[in-house]
Amino acid sequence: MYHSPNWPDLSQPESVFEFIQTVYNTPHNFEKGPIAVVDRFGGAHACTFCIISTIAMELEYDNTANIFMHAKLYHNKRPGIWMSIEDIRHIYSIAYYCPNNLNLLNATSLRTEFDDIAVATPDLFSKICSNGSTSRVEKLNNLVNEEITDSKHIHETDLTVIDDTSQQH
Structure with a gap:
């Protein structure tokens, strides 16, 4: 269990991603289940954590991220999670500082699935990875x-x- 009372701290955007890295790089067995994220404010900070970590993985994998889509998905699942436009702007400002070398995919089962595909069918893996070539x-x-x-x-x-x-x- 991790506790970060000041998360997300926009005065130090690096600390946001350091916390995400700490959570994802700790030896967990992600195949047994997802990470449970809880906050004391009714979910807004938990949703922010989930969106930022998902966006960081998308940027690592695809070099693109659709912040609006994720914010809308969370809003559809839990209406009222975003109290104002500032909450969404907050996510955009955090994502702006996302470093290129987080390596979050290495800690997820998604990466192991791609590694299995690469070993089993290298041609298919090269086709999947050449999405921008x-x-x-x-x-x-x-x-x-x-x-x-x-x-x-x-x-x-x-x-x-x-x-x-x-x-x-």
């Missing part, structure tokens, strides 16, 4: 070319079948 236009062009090739193959097969049936008559 090719442009969307190239991916769409490849997809369209594959569909065109597949449809030509189907039509040639159909024509062959038609030719076979026409020769039988």
Whole structure:
């Protein structure tokens, strides 16, 4: 159990991420269940912790984060969790200071799943990890070319079948 009475302290944004790192890097067996986060103010600080740690993992994995989506998800699950726009602004200001080297994914079961995929099917793992290496236009062009090739193959097969049936008559 961890206790941080001053969390989140915006006067020292590094301390916010140090606490998150401490929680995630402590030897836990995450496969037995999730981390339970509790605060004394009815959940706003607990939600902030969950959103900031999730955003830090997203930034580590994907270099993007959708803060609004997470804030909206928590609001939908617990209406009134955010009392004002300042609560959301608070999350944005904390996320702004997120360091690049948190390595939170190493402590989660998500990372071990990706490691298992990498060992089992290295080609699939390289495709998953190359999400930013090719442009969307190239991916769409490849997809369209594959569909065109597949449809030509189907039509040639159909024509062959038609030719076979026409020769039988």
